[in-house]
Amino acid sequence: MKPLKDAQLGAFTFFASALPHDVCGSNGLPLTPNSIKILGRFQLLKTITHPRLCQYVDISRGKHGMTTSVGCPVVMLLLLITREEGNMTSSPVLQIAHEVLEGLEFMNKNGMVHRALSPHNVLMDCKGNIKLAKFGLYHMTDHGADVDFPIGYPSYLAPEVIAQGSFHPSDPSHDEAPLPSGPKTDVWSLGVLLFELCAGRRLLQNIDITERLKFILTLGCMDDIVTVLAEEHGCLDSIKALPENVLELLRKCLTFLPSKRPTPAELLRDPVFSEVSRIYTPYQKPVSLFSSSLRCAHLELPEDISDLCKDDDEDYLSQRAIDEVYHLWCLAGGDLEKELTNKEIIQSKPPICTLPKLKDVAGEAYYPLLEDEQSSLPQSNSSNELSSTVTLPLIIRERDTEYQLIRIILFDRLLKAYPYKKNLVWKEARVDIPPLVRGLAWAALLGIEGDIQAKYESIDKDTPIPTDRQIEVDIPRCHQYDELLSSPQGHIKFRRVLKAWVVSHPDLVYWQGLDSLCAPFLYLNFNNEALAYACMSAFIPKYLYNFFLKDNSHVIQEYLTVFSQMIAFHDPELSNHLNEIGFIPDLYAIPWFLTMFTHVFPLHKIFHLWDTLLLGNSSFPFCIGVAILQQLRDRLLANGFNECILLFSDLPEIDIERCVRESINLFCWTPKSATYRQHAQPPKVAGDNGFGKTATYYSSDYQDIPKTDLSREPLALCDLKAEMSPRISAEDLIDLCELSLAGPTKRTKTGKPKIVAVDIRTGEDFNRGHISGSINIPFNTTFSPEGELVQCPASGVLQNYRGRVIVVISHAMKSAFATHLVKVNFPRVCILDGGINKLKPTGLLTVPSPQI
Template sequence: MRPLKDAQLGAFTFFASALPHDVCGSNGLPLTPNSIKILGRFQILKTITHPRLCQYVDISRGKHERLIVVAEHYARNLGDFRQEQRASPEKVLQVAYEVLEGLEFMNKHGLVHRALSVHNVLLDCKGHVKLAKFGLYHMTNHGADVDFPIGYPSYLAPEVIALGSFHPSDPSHDEAPLPSGPKTDVWSLGILLFELCAGRRLLQNIEISEKLKFILTLGCMDDIVTVLAEEHGCLETIKELPENVLELLRKCLTFLPSKRPTPADLLGDLVFNDISCHYPPFQKPVKLFSSSLRCAHLELPDDINDLCKDDDEDYLSERGIDEVYHLWCLAGGDLEKELTNKEIIQSKSPICTLPNFVLEDGESFGQCRDRSFLLDDTTVTLSLCQLRNRLKDVAGEAYYPLLEDEQSSLPQSNSSNELSATVTLPLIIRERDTEYQLIRIILFDRLLKAYPYKKNLVWKEARVDIPPLVRGLAWAALLGIEGDIQAKYDSIDKDTPIPTDRQIEVDIPRCHQYDELLSSPEGHIKFRRVLKAWVVSHLDLVYWQGLDSLCAPFLYLNFNNEALAYACMSAFIPKYLYNFFLKDNSHVIQEYLTVFSQMIAFHDPELSNHLNEIGFIPDLYAIPWFLTMFTHVFPLHKIFHLWDTLLLGNSSFPFCIGVAILQQLRDRLLANGFNECILLFSDLPEIDIERCVRESINLFCWTPKSATYRQHAQPPKVSADSGFGRTATYFSSDYQDMPRTDLSREPLVLCDLKAEVSPRISAEDLIDLCELSLTGPSKRNKGGKPKIVAVDIRNVEDFSRGHVSGSINVPFSSVFNSDGELVQCPASGALQNYRGRVIVIISHAVKSAAMFAAHLVKVNFSRVCILDGGISKLKPTGLLTVPSPQI
């Protein structure tokens, strides 16, 4: 969005038409409220950016179908100019040209103003035109979703007046009239220009019905301009106008639409030859993900000192309008309160809002229509004083951070200590801290503008947190989105019917419909297009229920950029859900659930033992978790915080999230049986997402890379470093992306994988872990002890011929007899002192190692795993230690 500069933030409100409560749609669901329809259509208006149009910022929905719109605003308008004096011909031509520029740009985007008036043509500090409320006609479905007409009678074109008023609930109308075209605004412009030239309002003291009759009778006149001048006593003034201005007025005030020019036609008219050269063509800003150069238009000033800012510079005004409004809300801004203070919103006692009452004799008494529900188009200016006061201690350097690796993300200022302390606070508090969010938004904005050159810094800062305002673009950067995504999306056929259409139509009305944006008809249309684009462009995959839930977070964050939502979804699925959407995905799902079971046993053996005893296996509850990456079970606001961290991890991180969720429910699960657990998961209790994320990271860092190896995961590829800090570097890289060697873990058939309670780790994992334990205290736990212990269960003779340095020997024969029966619990001996470490079981035969590990899990030893391939994998490395003979 454009910078705030000298603009203000303004808000206006109106009511959408109320729908009957007892009527359902053709699908059997309640009708979508008109306010939600308007909210969905409004979103595209936020992308319409032009120097002649006021920027739309936000819309909020209140009680009783009330809507409040926030947009760029200016105090001056054409009405003020007219009261001062009659406009000069030069000023009239300037206003006409600038209004036409805005109208033509709107027309290119399929929009018509339809509400032009002197109050909606604003003037900035330099006197240039800014059209306001140009989106009201579009967002209300050409006026069908509100109870008031769009436009002002004095300025409406004759063809609009001839149609009369229309409302869908009116039985006298069989069908809605055709929407107004661009030429209706040209007539309104003509009336505006005439008023500027005459210095007075037209039809000001005439009743509305008389106004309408008069405008319709103009069709019988040859020269409408002269008739209007005679009617309002300003004929001499109009006659004094230059011929080119008179000709412009006549062209605008052409009665028949077929003969009236469009805004584009008028812009090319000879009357503007001397003006058009002073207005360079508008260049649309280049988006982040496109094939165009984003910095091609940048130029250094002739004097480099022009870049230096004065001490009293208003840095906040250099930020985008959307940023300023976001910070205004964080600083305590309340739209309804602002409108209430200006008496635009009037609160009444409930007893005063009763429609009527009936006496015993049947006589009823009612009240007149509540005028507070009528349209008041007053725009209230939102004061930024509270926001500026909140940010007064932020140093100017904070608005222009240096993007260097060694540069702190929290610049020095009077409140730098406060900011440093804020980082340690819970995420929900940080997201509501005005000063902290300003710093983070500015930093991410600069990093994203330098993407992909500063991709590593985006990853680094995302590990701290991601500001909600830039989350959509930040996720795209973390997923590695690049190139001309719009061209690729446009090339996909999203219109031809396919067999999946029916299932998509059924799923969309059930997907996160508590959210006003996604439940709007516009949201459903976008949902359908993005999902269909994914299905059509992935011919080897199919649509499974749950794909809609995966799409929801990306669509919500990129509602006005379907191409980016599709690109993010297409990058996310192969990373975390590779081959989950095959037509026959049973082998992929079963392998995933088996690895998840091993992760539960690895991190929480007591819980694993209980769930296995009652038969509550992951197949009964975890498939929706992983198939939708938890979007089916959590609301969007929790998914945002969860995925902020998920996108920093590799494909094994979802296992840790699943275990963390179970651990939050641990006490209830351990205390209940099968039936109670089923009921518990049918309506999942409240989950503390911040705690879940924190514990997931800890579990992730304790999990060896190869422990979560899956042969059906995404094939190896080169990926960016992803981790949660230097101490977690080893655990953060994806094992699937590592080159295969003789020491790598071998794939297992599903039946063998299911037979083992504990996960396997590769020989290279064991070697790296042993080396890490010797590199210093940063690789050790808080007690200073190594995080790993190797338990060699071969007999004493084999152990003495060569073993892993530092390993302990607990012969299998001392624990199990030849029939595989337990004779002595190893936990009662030497292993008792190693609880809490990663325990790697080493043997000749993996089967005996699996038995040994299973028993350790049975007696609640955590972090137990098996060396894949046994000791034979380590013999060729020369790393085995042979003890020195004793003298």
Template structure:
């Protein structure tokens, strides 16, 4: 996004056509409002950036199909030239060249202006051309979605006028006319240049119908320029123009489109030779994810001191237009209020908006056409005074943070010292704090521009929070996206019909359609192409439910590996079984209750994990949840699931099966910030091998879990670690389902025991070790060698030979160890799992079983043999 510089933010408003309420589409669903369609088409306009075009920033949708568009704006335009003031030929050619540059770039992107006029050609403080409202024709589907024509009669080309006005609801038109092409703008440019040469507006003495008739009769004239000059009394002025200017006017005002040049052809015409304004090739900014060097065109000034900023430097103007607008909104900016204050938006009593109404005496009053639904293209300048006043105390250094400074007063952050208090506030407050967001946006902007070199710092800062404005790029960075992803995406065939097309078409209209962008036709098209590209590029997988994300090919292998095999039942069943064990590990009381009433995860959790909770929460909550999810490994979703259950814990414990089914059919409000906070805590307490799955992604992952812990036990992802003799062994699904508590590997137990002896930093809040190893072998076997620090509770003192409970261990030695991770160790796995299941039944938290038992540890030489007593 280009910097603000000397530009302003401008806003204009218009209404989309209203649709009838009692009409449905071919799919039986209500028709998509035209304002939603326009909003969807607008999105591509935000990505189009050129020095000769005013940057589009945002569009918002109000009541009664009102739309408000925000874009780059300048106070000066060609309409500011006074009547009778004649512009110099050289300046005229410079203006023409600038307009043609903008038009050519638009044409390359499939756009036509169609609304070119004197007041839509703006000028910056250097006199450079900036075309405004160039996207109006595109976003309204060539005018089909609004009740007003796109363009101005004085500037419309003859072929456009000959087509007449069109609206889809008009029964007199069988089909829509063909969209205008690039040559229509060349005619409009010709009229505009003629007015500048003549020093007057054309057709001021004509009414609308005479204007249109006169323009259509120009086809009979040999020299349109001369005819126009005679008709408007400026023949002498036009005759005195240089030949190259006259030639330009004649080429632009060529009646037949087939003989009229395109903007690209005019730019290469020799008539522009010799003017002082020469074309400078426009370098499209290199995308963050590209194979090209982002710094290839970086140039430093001859004098490095030129880079130094004065104390009174306007730092805000150096930021991107989108950033400034985002901050303007945070600082209290209100688009409707601004337009209302300027008289652009005027409220009416409801009765005055009726088509007609009848008084008591039977007299009927009808209302003429409401002109407020026509286009008022007045652009209101948005004042930045309130924003600048809000940011006046932000030091200049904050706009240029030093990334190498690892010393920060903020927890895990390099942000400004002044914001140390803000970072402790709830996330929703931080996201609405103007100063805080300014600092965070600037920091992330610099880190992302340094990606992947600064990838570790991106992770570090993302642990604090992610600014909503840069969330998309940050997520992609957290997923490790690199290379020329655009070329790879374009190489995939997204058009050839495939069997899953029908399923995709059915699912997309069910996916978060309350969101204006996702519900728009353009949103559906983009969504469909992303999904289809993923399906086509993964022929071994099938499409099941809606999965939409710009980084699907990185996200799905990490969190949903093999979830979309043609037969995925074994993958899903293993996942749900591990989830059940994680519930029992963290909340045995809740686990016992849910198992007793038969409310198993198969009944409620499949949509959670299959869509990574997008089926559960609205988008604004998903954003906050995924900000943290992407920092965790493939085991983190288990902890999110447990955190959700724990928020509903009281209601679940108080209800039976039917009530729980009803509860999850309409899930109550979930505090997402609490859910994130608690899921991180659960994740830190979950041994890495406790969530081992055979069907997880086998690739190696970094040791840091994204939450600031690099220890090998409670932090790393176990999936894909190099297999050793001390690793967990895979279990058959039927055996896995038979066990209540998760197993952990011998290497995890060894690591954890080492951590428990390392000092207070590895202990719980009470200063006690986080683990207790419970060896349930006989006293004799325990004496032959055991883990240092473990306690011995022989299995035969708790259970009889036929498996009956003899005495509860919870009333004895284990009572003092509640809250720690309890690892049950035996040489018979059936005994260990049975002992662990009993501990869960009596509500012991964090119970797990050593996979492979004591035999796994014997070859290590780590077993302790007690010294004989004298």
């Protein structure tokens, strides 16, 4: 990206053509507005960077189909050079031609032509380098089909373009659209531009449009078009005085027949440029983050690191990329349409000057050290403010310009050092992820590495498959409120990414909901389908392992059963009510988990939800589900089955930040093994880039822990459904209680244990051997035959531990005691898998000391 110090912002506006309101497409849905089509095609332009092209930064869609494109134009038009210097010598003409052709050739490699070359769009920066502006107008408007004005200027259009005449899809006089212009049309336009430079005047400017077009078309009868043009405009002597190589270049550009006219690539390699081309270094595209090529940051640090920030007058912001600064300007309240309205005309100095003063941000913020203990630089003047900003709600932090500046710079450095600094990416992502870099940050959290582009390109995305029909039906219904995803380009990319996943996973099938899963990744990586595919391919096996089997009923049923146990574990009162009215998770939670909530929430909420989800393990979605239910708790408890069905048919507004906060709290209270599923992803092998072996947010995934004799045993689905409370493993109990031969040591801040082991065996069995610190509450003395809690010392002891994690221990797997506790609204009740027998071989059981 171009640094701000070398750039100026500019903008141009145009109106997309309107569509009739009463016409629908072949799928029965309203036609996509042309302005949205333009917005979708524009996204590709943001990825095209070249020294000879003005960089596009953003596009906005205003009222009545008005579209505003923001880019980085430069200072001086070629026309000004002509007026100031008169006739040009051969060397500048050849240099200008060479630089224009470099830009045109790069465009052609990206499947584009300019079609609007004119003195207004061939610009020159302060260093004398040529840059082409508005090079994407022809592409984003679908070769002019989506606007009511022609693309290009008649004086500079090639004869074959003029011969086609004007075209608009709604014009009934045209049966079919003309073929799009090819690269050779720009060569003609360049020829006219160079001729004007050499002649020192504009051509065909003082005659009406009809005569002008007739004259251009009659040039086809001439052998030497350059001489005819010179005679027509009274500059024959000036043209004849040009060096032969310049005249030869003009003749090749102004070749009437397209079949004989060279392309920009052919002309660049013409002997006419043999001397000029020696001074130019071929453009090398920067190495991307995910590729097979080696990459490194060329960073030279002074011996004294503080020397980086000694200059108080240094404009550090100008060193940042123009897209970052534009993003910050928008955060600071910048309104592009409002600026254009107020100014009436785009000025050479852009509205970026309204960016709030970031001068108070100390220089070290622009050069963050990646290890805190190494930092000896003075703190920013506003460091206290930034520290307090971290505690503010996320939506406020994302709109704080100074805070976002510092976070963007930090993540930029961390991501450039990925995967070496993967752990620090995790650490900073726990604070928050700047929206500007969310796509790359998610890829890092998912452990994406390698040449993802080559892998994506190797997948056959064109051969028809049976799933194509279902994909075509689903895409027009997936997050279509979003302008980007609803654009034709969005649909094309959706189709390609989804099909790539289906083709590359032959053991799985396409289920409805896969399109919703794809949407966040595609939105964040709209111009990088390979990265969207790679992220989606890494996300699904972690959180939705085997969900997309042809027969996934056993996977779904196990998942929903574990979710039911999680509801009972965290909110037994709500669980009892929902079970009583028959409102089971099968009726509402399948779309939640099958799409990881993307079918339920809009994208802006999914981004905040998944920022945290990606830091948790595969059981974190259970906690999100419980947190959603708890936000609706009062309404659910007050309603019956029918009312609950209606409530979930149109889910009320959910506070996502509160949901995330409560999900984390629920996760911290959930023992790892309580969410064990035998159909979850198997443990990862050594060397795998898994989440469990990298920086940890809450805890490693229980599925990744090597299995031992103390691990949970698989359970038949019918047996799992028969239990209201989850089981936990013996190793989990030992870890939570920090059991050792010296006894339990784990305590909370209040001095009380966070977990309590309740041994429900008889007193005799308890005295023969029990877990140190456990309490003995025999089952038959605590509950009546009807399941009511009996008023006795044992029940009083239980009441003292209400709110703690209660682990029920018995001889065999008897869940009745735990079930009774849940039914009388005891939270956080679980059962020791395998009972006391699992612990006997450990040597951790103790016996009471003999009474003397």
